Amino acid sequence: MRIGFDAKRAFANKTGLGNYSRFVLDALMAHQPGHEYLAYTPKNNRNLFDEFPSGSIRYPKGFIDRKLSAYWRYASITRQLRGENIDLYHGLSNEIPQGLQRAGIRSVVTIHDLIFERLPHLFKPVDRAIYRHKFQSACQRADSVVAVSDQTRRDLIALYGVDDSKIKVIYQDCNPVFQKQLAPEERVRICAEYGITGPFVLCVGTLEERKNQHRLVEAFARLKNHDFKLVLVGKPTAYLTKIKETVHQLKLEDRVMLLHNVSTPHLPALYQAADVFAYISIYEGFGIPIVEALHSGTPVLAAKGSCLEEAGGPGGLYADPYQTENISEQLQKLVTDVHLRNTLSEAGREHVKQFAGQHIAGQLVQLYESLR
Known part of the structure; x- marks a missing residue:
């Protein structure tokens, strides 16, 4: 299979979602080399993941997509994924792009936590609204949802009504x-x-x-x-x-x-x-x-x-x-x-x-x- 990943965090975030993204990609390359893994990212200029093969990194192709990289990740990347014959796309940080199902691309999204729902007073209302839209939309559209803990699985069921059969708890390791x-x-x-x-x-x-x-x-x-x-x-x-x-x-x-x-x-x-x-x-x-x-x-x-x-x-x-x-x-x-x-x-x-x-x-x- 040709599997694409939303790898922005792997190349941009030193901790947190960046660590998770690098861990997943490293583990797959080391232990499951039978598939092709392509990392999609708007840019790679922080030298956080130099060990990932440069030939497997994909960037926005057109001038507009490069300039509007947030929209590229949100929607227009789907056209690029289809053109590059991606079979499955895994959103490693709580979101997936629009249009994957119409393009015939299977999808997985990892949801890390719903802290902004459990402790709303710690987040700005506008941030909570954005997170809620992204997370709920991703859970609805993805073919499968990876929860990084059973606690997250329970939260997805209780707060967003995600079908338990759609969720797979898969843990992670540290650096x-x-x-x-x-x-x-x-x-x-x-x-x-x-x-x-x-x-x-x-x-x-x-x-x-x-x-x-x-x-x-x-x-x-x-x-x-x-x-x-x-x-x-x-x-x-x-x-x-x-x-x-x-x-x-x-x-x-x-x-x-x-x-x-x-x-x-x-x-x-x-x-x-x-x-x-x-x-x-x-x-x-x-x-x-x-x-x-x-x-x-x-x-x-x-x-x-x-x-x-x-x-x-x-x-x-x-x-x-x-x-x-x-x-x-x-x-x-x-x-x-x-x-x-x-x-x-x-x-x-x-x-x-x-x-x-x-x-x-x-x-x-x-x-x-x-x-x-």
Whole structure:
């Protein structure tokens, strides 16, 4: 089969949807080479996916399509797909172009999450309207919908009325850099660059309200009889002010570290050096940071209520993200019980095997071939 992909995010987005798109394309090329994979993107100028074969990248052909690349992705790309004999088109980031069915092209769309529906107060009304139109339209028109978690599958059924038989839950893995164990001295050296010494709890994720870091700080403040630090890594937003205020009120300036510029190559060292990884986000579509922690052999504390229990499985403990006392109780167990941490670490390494690229590529190709 000649399979086309909406690969804009693979070439334009460093994290999130970009990571997912690169993971899918890499996995398919490595483990399922029996089909032809073509990546469609308006441009490729950020050097984020140099390993993808240049001969399999497709750009807008005409002057107008190049100038109106958003409309190309929305509709006029279909003409190009038909002319290039694409059998199936997979929208990797919540949308597919108009007209695929009329052109005789089968289609799959991956829906990552419906956070904007579950937590509407965090999004502008106009953004919610755009997302809703794109997502609903894609789910209605696609021959099959890939949900990255069972939580997303349940949301699609409950909120958009998508037929369960149309949805296939197919997970994803994280960046391969998190799967390579570093030498202990390398971990120590990199941590020292950021001033990290001694035992610590790590949290990685954009510093925003949904990620709930201020409540993690409150829970950390309740811990007893420990010498741990809390290291929060992530891009700052206006919510950073609330985190800093919480740290100041609880007099934790010497115990909580805020890091905003940790490079991706350095992140594995922090994950592997951490004694505990905490991620108590209120709502997620899947929870890639948890998968990164499990690959690192680091036990997890995560939030109940969305998909994080799927991502972490037996590799972690779970708490109500709105209950500081519950978060602190679970964190206390992890901080004080080395045997528990080791047990969760081993269970997590086993659990995360199901997210491997070889397994996911096989599931995707099975889905594609079923739509022939």
